[in-house]
Every structure is written in C-alpha cells, then in structure tokens.
Amino acid sequence: MGETLEQAFQKLCREKNLAVTHQRLVIYRELMKMHDHPNPEQVYERVRPELPSISLATVYKTLHAFVAAGLICQVSPHHGSMRIEPQGEPHSHFICLRCHDITDIATGDPDVAALKAGVPAGYQVEQVSTELRGICGRCAAESFSAGHA
Amino acid sequence: MGETLEQAFQKLCREKNLAVTHQRLVIYRELMKMHDHPNPEQVYERVRPELPSISLATVYKTLHAFVAAGLICQVSPHHGSMRIEPQGEPHSHFICLRCHDITDIATGDPDVAALKAGVPAGYQVEQVSTELRGICGRCAAESFSAGHA
DNA sequence: GAATATAGACGAATAATTATTATTTAGCAA
DNA sequence: TTGCTAAATAATAATTATTCGTCTATATTC
Numbered sequence: 265m266g267e268t269l270e271q272a273f274q275k276l277c278r279e280k281n282l283a284v285t286h287q288r289l290v291i292y293r294e295l296m297k298m299h300d301h302p303n304p305e306q307v308y309e310r311v312r313p314e315l316p317s318i319s320l321a322t323v324y325k326t327l328h329a330f331v332a333a334g335l336i337c338q339v340s341p342h343h344g345s346m347r348i349e350p351q352g353e354p355h356s357h358f359i360c361l362r363c364h365d366i367t368d369i370a371t372g373d374p375d376v377a378a379l380k381a382g383v384p385a386g387y388q389v390e391q392v393s394t395e396l397r398g399i400c401g402r403c404a405a406e407s408f409s410a411g412h413a
Numbered sequence: 414m415g416e417t418l419e420q421a422f423q424k425l426c427r428e429k430n431l432a433v434t435h436q437r438l439v440i441y442r443e444l445m446k447m448h449d450h451p452n453p454e455q456v457y458e459r460v461r462p463e464l465p466s467i468s469l470a471t472v473y474k475t476l477h478a479f480v481a482a483g484l485i486c487q488v489s490p491h492h493g494s495m496r497i498e499p500q501g502e503p504h505s506h507f508i509c510l511r512c513h514d515i516t517d518i519a520t521g522d523p524d525v526a527a528l529k530a531g532v533p534a535g536y537q538v539e540q541v542s543t544e545l546r547g548i549c550g551r552c553a554a555e556s557f558s559a560g561h562a
Numbered sequence: 563g564a565a566t567a568t569a570g571a572c573g574a575a576t577a578a579t580t581a582t583t584a585t586t587t588a589g590c591a592a
Numbered sequence: 593t594t595g596c597t598a599a600a601t602a603a604t605a606a607t608t609a610t611t612c613g614t615c616t617a618t619a620t621t622c
Contacts, residue, residue, distance in 0.1 A: 283588050283599060295499040301506075301515040303494040304578085319602050324579065326600095327497060337498040339506060339515055340544060342491030345452040345609060348476060349486040350444040357450075357488060358532055361539065366450040366488060369531040379545060382518040383507055386550035390510065394543045395489060396528060401535035432568060432619055453610085468571050473610065475569095494578060 269293060280333035290314050291326050292335070301339050341397065356393070360400035362407075367400060418442060429482035439463050440475050441484070450488050490546065505542070509549035511556075516549060 273292050277284045294310045295302075302310070308323045330336045343364045356369040376392050383389055399407070422441050426433045443459045444451075451459070457472045479485045492513045505518040525541050532538055548556070 285588070285600060287601070295497070298499050301496045301498055303492075303496055305494065307497075317602070319604090321580075321603085322601055324495075327495070331497070337540075339496040339498050340489055340491065340508070340542065341495075342489065343452070345454065346473075346476070346490075347450045347452055347488040348444070348456075348480070349450055349488050350447050356528060356531070358536060358538070359489075367533065367536075369528065371528050371531045379505060379518065379520050379543065382505070382520045383545060384516065384550055386553055387507060387516075388548045388553055389507070389545050390547035391486075392543065392545050393489065394528065394541065396532060396538050396541050398539040399537045401533060404535055404537055434569060434619070436570070466571070468573090469609095470572080470611075471570055478569095 269296065276333070276335060280335070282329060282333055287311075287315055287318055287322060288326055288329075291323065292330070295330075295336060340395070356396065358396045358398070358400065360403055361397055362399055362403040365400055365402075369396065418445065425482070425484060429484075431478060431482055436460075436464055436467055436471060437475055437478075440472065441479070444479075444485060489544065505545065507545045507547070507549065509552055510546055511548055511552040514549055514551075518545065 270289060270293075273289055274284050276282075277288070282288070290311050291307060294307065298310075304320065304323050304327055307327065308318070308320050311318060311323070327336070331338050341359075341361065343359065343366065347366060356371045358367040358369050359365075360367075371394070379392055380389055419438060419442075422438055423433050425431075426437070431437070439460050440456065443456065447459075453469065453472050453476055456476065457467070457469050460467060460472070476485070480487050490508075490510065492508065492515070496515060505520045507516040507518050508514075509516075520543070528541055529538055
C-alpha cells in the first residue's frame with residue numbers, strides 16, 4: 265500500500281515521458297498531501313527535510329514539468345507583468361499561454377449571484393472575471409509552420 | 414473640445430482625492446487612447462516622448478493610484494508568485510487582493526460553450542476559469558478592527 | 563503668495579523566475 | 593551487469609518585474 269502512490273507516479277511519468285527521479289517523486293508525494301495552493305518556495309520548504317540538497321530552481325523546473333504533463337494545474341498563470349485595462353467595459357479575456365497576449369472576448373456576464381453563493385461568509389467580493397487560456401491564433405500558426413518546417 | 418478629456422480627468426481626480434499633475438494627465442490621456450492591455454513598461458514608452466524625465470517607478474505608482482481610484486482596471490492581478498493546484502478537481506477560486514490567499518469555491522462550471530463561441534477562429538482554448546477577487550474573511554476582520562483601534 | 567502635503571526623479575533594493583554550466587542520474591541496449 | 597546517451601540536478605549568475613528610500617519639485621490649501 266505504501267507503494268501505491270509511487271507506482272501511480274511511475275505510471276504517470278511513463279505516460280508523459282518524464283524520467284522518474286527521486287526528487288520528482290518526493291515533490292509529487294508532498295504535493296499530493298497539500299490541499300491549499302502552494303507557491304514554489306513553499307514546496308521547496310516542504311521537501312527540504314527529505315531532500316536537503318535540492319535547489320529552488322529544480323523545484324521550479326519540476327513544477328513546470330508537472331504542469332506541462334498535466335499532473336497538476338497552475339492557478340491563474342499570470343502575464344509576466346501587470347496588465348491594465350483602460351476601458352471599463354466588462355468582458356472576458358483570452359490569454360495566450362505562449363506570448364501572453366490578451367484578447368478581449370465579448371461574452372455575457374457570468375452568473376455572479378451563483379458564484380457569490382459559494383463564497384464563505386465575511387468575504388467581500390469586488391470583482392468576478394472569467395478567463396480563457398490557450399494558444400492564440402498567431403502562436404498557433406507559428407507552431408503549425410514550425411512543425412512542418 | 415480638446416479640453417473635455419482634461420476636464421473630465423480633473424473632475425475624476427477631485428472625486429477621488431487625487432492631485433492633478435501633469436504626469437498623471439499625460440498618462441491618463443495615453444491610456445484612454447489604448448485599446449489593448451498594456452503593461453507598465455509599455456505605458457512608460459508611450460508617455461516618454463511627452464514626459465522625457467518620467468521614471469518607470471512613477472508610472473507604476475500612477476497606475477496603482479488609478480486602479481485604486483477605479484479609473485482603470487487591472488487584468489487578473491496575480492499572486493506575487495506562481496501558485497499550483499495539486500488536485501485536479503475543477504472549481505473556482507477566490508483570491509484575496511490583500512494577502513493573496515486563494516480559497517476554493519465550489520461552483521458549477523461556467524457555460525464553456527457560450528464562452529468559446531466568442532473566441533476568434535484559430536485560437537485554441539485549453540482552460541476556462543472563473544475567479545472572484547476581493548478581501549478574504551481574515552483580512553476583512555483585520556481591517557475592521559484596525560479601523561476601530 | 564507662503565506653508566504643507568503630496569507627487570516625482572533617480573538609483574538602489576528586493577522578489578520571482580530563468581539561464582548557465584558542471585556534475586550526476588535515469589533509461590536503455592549490448 | 594555495464595556502459596552509453598540524454599535528461600535531470602545543484603549551484604550560482606543573470607534577468608525581469610516591481611518596490612523602496614531619499615531628495616527635489618509641484619499641487620493644494622489657506
């Protein structure tokens with residue numbers, strides 16, 4: 265039973281062509297214990313007792329590898345830098361994961377009332393927004409031609 | 414008529430207790446011309462011809478002042494650092510603008526089909542997420558007691 | 563118009579992340 | 593097994609984005 269998680273991890277790695285390393289296993293095991301939304305620094309601190317010589321850069325690379333492989337998700341990947349919206353019109357945004365470009369999407373408002381219903385008491389909601397993320401037309405065209413070059 | 418924007422800006426500033434400065438006016442005027450989602454660096458480059466001695470730090474401070482006053486919006490303010498979600502369950506997030514804490518919100522999925530309908534052709538949507546932003550219970554309680562200290 | 567508070571310029575500092583390079587390790591084949 | 597090759601790691605430097613501190617300049621208030 266103690267092996268179940270490790271075996272599951274090995275299987276996942278095979279599927280995704282990730283090498284199974286001790287560091288990755290320990291990081292994965294710690295991640296699976298966490299039910300909040302840690303940042304890389306926190307993950308680093310959590311694994312250090314078991315991996316005293318690990319470096320923060322390795323944690324970053326491992327987390328990115330896990331995200332790319334779909335083992336974990338990233339909460340609202342940001343845009344590299346602060347982005348502002350001069351006009352106050354409410355709409356959704358499409359954010360390109362590759363070039364970070366933001367495209368306005370005209371959509372109906374989300375059901376704000378239903379969303380707010382799930383918010384704990386004492387929380388003050390100031391904004392609600394829906395984002396779509398993926399690859400924009402330009403980047404999709406580029407990777408297509410690159411794939412056929 | 415050329416004065417309309419300037420007058421409107423002055424009025425806004427009075428309402429929000431912001432001093433009307435030349436730098437702020439120029440930044441505001443440029444922002445109102447922009448229909449994309451510039452970052453501070455881009456705003457800086459845009460105003461430099463008119464304000465050769467402005468510093469990037471001033472642009473940051475001004476943008477923050479404008480956001481706080483509600484003159485402009487920020488597109489998905491980020492969390493200071495990368496945040497991950499170990500478990501793959503889909504849900505929404507409440508993000509505290511003060512302490513950056515992320516709280517899971519159990520909600521129904523947004524109408525993904527309707528959202529995707531507004532996406533330009535050639536764009537590949539990989540994720541759709543809804544975020545609520547505001548002040549979490551802890552921070553709200555703190556500012557309440559601070560306000561009455 | 564003078565006093566006071568706020569804003570700006572400049573440079574340095576900090577935080578988050580990525581790149582570099584040498585070393586180690588995993589995955590695979592003989 | 594053993595050795596080869598590609599990938600992963602550790603350590604550190606570099607980059608990028610953002611903020612801070614200090615001094616000067618400007619706006620607001622009287």
